[in-house]
Amino acid sequence: MLQTTNRKALVAALTLAREREWQLLLLPACWSKEKTAQSSRTFRPIAILNWSEPDQRLIFAEGPGGAEDLAQPGIVLFTSGTTGTPKAVSHSWRSITACTGFVPERLRGLIWYSGYQPISFAGLQMFFSASESQGVFAVSSAGSSFQHQARHLSDARATIVSGAPTWWRMLIAAWPSGVPKPALDQATLGGEIVDQATLDLVRAQFSPGRLTHVYASSEAGTAIAVSDGLAGFPCSVLASDREVRLRLVDGELEVQSPYSMRGYLGAQGEGPLPQTQHGSWVKTGDLVELRGDRHFFTGRKDGRMNVGGLKVSPEEVEAAVLDCPDVVDCVVYGKSSPIVGTILCADVVPRRPNTFDSAAIRRHLQSCLPLHKVPRIIRAIDAVRMSAAGKKLRIELSDER
């Protein structure tokens, strides 16, 4: 087992695993030792890579291996499932590194800066693209301030920069006045819904040679990349002659791609069995709406929200709020924010008007939910509004301005 704070080790570990065609398990930073051990037993990978958040250590460990039929070469990543149980997404080395084939010749040998942590689908895409194009990969430690990231990006002389819209807005707002802003060869936005104001802001601040926004998910791979500087995507990406095929079913985007995942591993701990065949249609759960001649993403089919790039199910948070003493009912919803995309809000019906204590509710939620699932705004209301069918009215709340 290798434990190190040196990011060069991450590069070495990823490169080695790819060369040897291992099955590598990438664990979310916040996982406990017990959870790590359990996944290792369930999935029996050849190697495990884990970034430990509190002490900023990279842990590279040998897995139990041995299950040859199950240990397909590639990378296993975890995404947040609907019920909060993470799903294990299995990629072949070919699909996870497919992005490297799309780096144009003029972007070879350049310096890449990633606004995504390296142990994420988007971060891996950046890493492999940089290494495959003889470039340099730079990323700041998790939790670095935006001032620090701005200095790092500038000092590294990075000219290819990629991050989520929230990350770009914060980077620009926090940019220290003494640090020169580099003119970029390529600026890329992804991971959240990309709006026109943020595209315009990135263009005005960094005059990128090419400004691209990308739609990708751990499951579907990179499905759409648009470089015309406009939000949404043109109808032409739905054409049937593309390598990555897209279709809309009841407003939901589905993707069929040679770069999508091999399948999910080990549903419900029943042992590692791929659930879907590589190359079949992947239901993304993302809803799309046609406005004029372009399609725009509007949200999730299952009502889950994207909070800072992480999926949150309102039902799961509501269940935790209802566990609080003095709470009779509640509704959890996302309010759209120009700064972070979505702010999680909870409207709470207290047992008696004078028992409402938002700080106590927040403390309770912090003790039982990961931080991104704790509502940032908690308010008292008289009653939860219901639809005629008896469903909580979340969409109307999130649209209220």
Add this chain to the structure above:
Amino acid sequence: MPPAAEVIVRLITAAMAESGLPVVALAPDTNILRDTGLDSMALAVLVVQLEEELGKDPFAEGFINFRTIGELAALYER
């Protein structure tokens, strides 16, 4: 200080206290992200609170860049 800036100072002071950050003295030229320790999510919450208190959302059409308390206040004074 214009009224919007006063509201901003009050809300940021409360947010720093709530996040357990050292409460620093605030002025119109305070750079919000650099000097207060607040993160993007706290800033997003601040904008919601400002909309409730001042009855205005200058970001309705999208993000506008700002750094200091004075620059943020100016968006509400327009």
